[in-house]
Amino acid sequence: MRKFLALTLVVALAAFTVGCATQTAQPAPANQQAQTPPVTNPPVSTPAPTTPPTTPAPAPAPSVAAPAPTPSTPVVAQPAARPVATTPVAPAPSPAPQVHTPPAAVTPAPTEPHVFRLVETDGTELVLEEIPRRIVALSVNTAGVLASMGIMPVGMSTTARAHHILRDVPQVGRPAAPDIERLRALRPDLVIANILFKPSLAPVFRQHGLTAYFIDNQRYSDVIANLEMFGRAFFNNANHAQALIDHIRQRERAALRAAQGRPSPRVLIIWGTPQSFMLSTQYSYVGEMVSMLGGRNVTEGMNVARHTQTIPLSMENIIAFNPEIILRISHGSPEQMAQMFQREFTQNPVWGRLAAVQNGRVIDLPVDLFMSNPGLPMIDALEALARFMYP
Secondary structure, three states, X not given: OHHHHHHHHHHHHHHHHHHHHHHHHOOOOHHHHHHOOOOOOOOOOOOHHHOOOOOOOOOOHHHHHOOOOHHHOOOOOOHHHHHHHHOOOOOOOOOHHHHHOHHHHHOOHHXXXXXXXXXXXXXXXXXXXXXXXXXXXXXXXXXXXXXXXXXOOOEEOOOOOOOHHHOOOOXXXXXXXXXXXXXXXXXXXXXXXXXXXXXXXXXXXXHOOOOEEEEOOOOHHHHHHHXXXXXXXXXXXXXXXXXXXXXXXXXXXXXXXXXXXXXOOEEEEEEEOOOOEEEEOOOOHHHHHHHHOOOEEHHHHOOOXXXXXXXXXXXXXXXXXXXXXXXXXXXXXXXXXXXXXXXXXXHOOOHHHOHHHHOOOEEEOOHHHHOOOOOOOHHHHHHHHHHHHOO
16 A cells, blocks of 8 residues: 555656646747647546556656647737738729729810811802801702701701601792791801802892802712711711711612613603703703713713703704603693693604604603702612613
8 A cells, every 4th residue: 555655656746747847848939839739649637646556657648748738829820911911902993093084185175166168169268167056958958968967957948848857947938039037037157058049149148147158969969079068077977977978879889780781871851841841961960860870961962061951952953862761850740741741742743753752761750859959869869760771
């Protein structure tokens, strides 16, 4: 019994000595603890006093398990690493607001002054310092061209053939003699009129303080030129105007293909009014389209001044030319003109000697497309004329 107590005392003394030694060794450097993490052996120091005498061998184990208090060391959490990932990246979003600032630099552009210089065919120059907002168009085709570009005139010449989009536009009288009082009441900043009426209208417009621009608008090519001019020089709408021109040109090329490889027909164009019959020249609206389609106009062999659209009818020249196609245009009541043409062609035997009459190639052109230049629908007229000439 004494031996057992002595042995127990020795073991307890040894354990106490080892525990004190480990506590003195605990302040070792942190990096050394990290190299030997004490997680493999569970603590077994407490059972030593209760174990039988045969278990002294495991007694040294507590010396290894004693470092268990080390988990309380804050080195594992590494708090210093957290700021490294956040603070340097924070300035990155700062450039984002700069992306939205450049558009502000574009706004001053519309305020810059712009001068429009327009030159008429007689050389007269018109200078406008701002875009016209209130326009009166003294022709149906000009009003239609403007409307097609989104520019609605505040007034137009009187007509029964206006497109439905123009039906609410006030009408001010005939193109050659508009009602000046009605015209002035519309307070236009620009009046667009036919160059043919300039000698009579220009003095009247000046007298009443009306700014006017006189244009050619009789022929097919005039519509293209005016469309381009209105878009580019007049209303800063060149892209819209060019899109319309491209569409017209595409259809035009398709219509002209009908004449490719075909003989050029001899064509007579009669302009009929209740008073008389006239010949339409190659400089007229229909005459220009006939030339575009490869036809030969009877008036090409005559001494016709440029811009002359009609000349008196000469049966002698018609017989010598012997047209293969006769195109008849009515200026007036279609029913009345149909009766006049029928009477002329049945009562005058000369017509029956012509190839066009003998072969049934006498064509009455639709009034809405051919009586005068309709504006943009002139491409419809060209396509119809191609079908008439090359069935």
